[in-house]
Amino acid sequence: MPLAAEQAGGLPALTDDDRRRYARQTILPGVGEAGQRRLRAARVLVIGAGGLGSPVIEYLAAAGVGVLGIVDDDVVEESNLQRQIVHGVDTLGLPKVDSAAQAVARINPTVRVEPYPVRLTADNAVDLFTRYDLIIDGADNFATRYLVADAAELTGRPVVWGSILRFDGQASVFWPGHGPTYRDVFPEPPEPGAVPSCTVGGVFGVLPGMIGTVMAGEAVKLVTGVGEPLLGRLLVLDAARGVWRTLAVSVDPDRRPVERLADDYEVVCGTPGGAQGAAVTVERLAGMLAERDAGRRALTVVDVREPAEHAAGHIPGAVNVPLSGVLDGSAALPAGPLALVCRTGVRSARALEALRARGRADALQVIGGTLAWARRIDPTLTVV
Known part of the structure; x- marks a missing residue:
């Protein structure tokens, strides 16, 4: 037909x-x-x-x-x-x-x-x-x-x-x-x-x-x-x-039908380990940084990419701590709440998982990474 x-x-x-x-x-x-x-x-x-x-x-x-x-x-x-x-x-x-x-x-x-x-x-x-x-x-x-x-x-x-x-x-x-x-x-x-x-x-x-x-x-x-x-x-x-x-493949007879769209699919599909509130969009991060700059929030953006990637372009104020140091525990991370970021969100998700396993409940992952930031917040940012 x-x-x-x-x-x-x-x-x-x-x-x-x-x-x-x-x-x-x-x-x-x-x-x-x-x-x-x-x-x-x-x-x-x-x-x-x-x-x-x-x-x-x-x-x-x-x-x-x-x-x-x-x-x-x-x-x-x-x-x-x-x-x-x-x-x-x-x-x-x-x-x-x-x-x-x-x-x-x-x-x-x-x-x-x-x-x-x-x-x-x-x-x-x-x-x-x-x-x-x-x-x-x-x-x-x-x-x-x-x-x-x-x-x-x-x-x-x-x-x-x-x-x-x-x-x-x-x-x-x-x-x-x-x-x-x-x-x-x-x-x-x-x-x-x-x-x-x-x-x-x-x-x-x-x-x-x-x-x-x-x-x-x-x-x-x-x-x-x-x-x-x-x-x-x-x-x-x-x-x-x-x-x-x-x-x-076949229809799942027990699946609940879709009745409405989710508010944010990046959060639905990007929350590491199912931890509630562990992932933020770049739009939310921009708002959090504005609150930090106004003195209403403590937050450090940690870029877990390699130094050359970070040097080419990064979210303003982000400190560079390569993923390898986060995973093996050798890196000295800033105290206080952290927002972990990489190019697309894959490496930051691994970093978040490692930090959460060590009890760092104040760490977040930025969904979509610097690539999403460049596309939706600051088109002038260079991402490699």
Whole structure:
């Protein structure tokens, strides 16, 4: 059953140019002109214009999807170019949504791009999702993944999901009411630090292409109705060994349905060890620092990155205590409340765990680290 429920007669007609462009696609059994017209009518929202979003955006543009919404609040950096193929040296420094829109225009100018250079949040997710037929989750963090899952459940939207790290990748289709959702398969986020980000753990450069093209294929299948989507199945890739596996997944009958979005998914997914109040957002940290500067609070920001990283750019007033010294107890830490920060939050979560084990109940972790601070508080901050 195609995602677009309209009959072919109610869908936009193909032009002669369309018939020439999509000739190799429309001759496929089960696609035909009706399938191509469904693609032309489809509105697809892509979360993230990074590693996974790159091949998804390019292939959906080439396939002739009518409207591509792209959500990403980041800019193109040189370290992205190893795997985020929708961007190039000519778009360094541009917002990723603008860089991706330029690529779509080169591939297929008939596709309309709706760029959203913002962060997906609990405030905008439901509104955005209701504007589109299908959601592509190419996010690189658990907070966004759970937000996507919950907003999709509230709006009834199907989600094509993918995840990558090092040499491993996964892909599936989650559709509330038609099969399992992300929360059926992954009920709770992992402990902070248990799964490193690609920034810390690395990623095989071609892996996003391998998983991202699978995701693009699932989107085309859902829109046209051709083939069998990965609904109820989890595709797992070990790229180092060249092994693909398919695991069956199902709806959890005991899971409580999502009734509302959480207020802050970064806190929900980033509180180390489940310690209440142990994690703060960069916005909250900025407020705490203002209170400190006004003499109403004691607080020291401790940057647990390496000295070269700290020297390149850090939150104002942060003292540098590398993670190794925190973990082995050799570092002399300031007395009083501490706010631990690193680049993304992975290392600070490890530092917090070590300090809490030693009884430092006055330590906090800054979710998203200096990277979040640069994106949402001080765009002039240099982060390496």
